[in-house]
Amino acid sequence: MDNEILRSIEERRNTLYGHYDLPPDERAKAEELFGRMEELGRGCTGRAEFETKFAGSQLGGEYNGLFPAFARHVRLPEGTPSMEGHTRNMAASQAESVVRGQAERGLKSVLVQAMPDEVHQCYTQGVYRIPVLGNILSAMNTADVFRRLFRRRNTEKNDTPRECGQDPDNI
Numbered sequence: 549m550d551n552e553i554l555r556s557i558e559e560r561r562n563t564l565y566g567h568y569d570l571p572p573d574e575r576a577k578a579e580e581l582f583g584r585m586e587e588l589g590r591g592c593t594g595r596a597e598f599e600t601k602f603a604g605s606q607l608g609g610e611y612n613g614l615f616p617a618f619a620r621h622v623r624l625p626e627g628t629p630s631m632e633g634h635t636r637n638m639a640a641s642q643a644e645s646v647v648r649g650q651a652e653r654g655l656k657s658v659l660v661q662a663m664p665d666e667v668h669q670c671y672t673q674g675v676y677r678i679p680v681l682g683n684i685l686s687a688m689n690t691a692d693v694f695r696r697l698f699r700r701r702n703t704e705k706n707d708t709p710r711e712c713g714q715d716p717d718n719i
Contacts, residue, residue, distance in 0.1 A: 549586070549589050549590050549592075550589070550592070550593070550594055550595060550598075552594065552595035552598075553589040553592060553594070553595055553598045554586075554589070555595075556589075556595055556598065556599065557582060557585050557586060557589060560582070560585070560611060561578075561582055564578060564614060564615075564618075565578075566623075567615075567622060567623060568618045568621045568622055568623060569621050569622075569623050570618060570621050571621070574618060574621065577614075578614060578618075581607065581610055581611060581614070584607055585602065585607055585611075588601060588602060588605065588607060
């Protein structure tokens with residue numbers, strides 16, 4: 549058999565075994581398929597002929613079918629957690645987040661209760677609690693609300709909706 553054909557079969561073998569950690573019974577199935585590939589290769593004169601026959605034969609489909617069939621045996625990259633490890637990490641992260649949130653809310657509650665009433669009111673009501681400045685800001689907000697409620701719509705020619713790409717000067 550041609551060395552190029554052997555190299556092609558060996559590349560396929562290395563691809564499969566490089567990505568999957570197969571148990572002995574699954575490895576036997578794969579080796580049986582590689583044996584049939586070698587039989588096909590013995591009847592070929594070169595790699596091009598082998599690849600053409602392999603692609604047109606049932607062996608090509610069987611080889612490609614090995615990958616999804618062996619998916620549960622895939623090798624994970626170094627440091628990839630298992631499903632149980634991932635679930636454990638998620639639960640620990642969630643618990644830490646809940647405890648941190650409860651601690652922060654408890655601390656804020658204690659600080660608010662320890663504040664004098666004037667500081668607490670200033671903290672919760674902000675600048676609106678300052679006598680003159682608060683009145684000015686409240687009046688400005690009220691005027692803004694009325695302005696938006698009773699605003700007159702301009703019905704001039706330029707306020708009509710334009711179509712896309714229309715020149716605003718030629719409306």
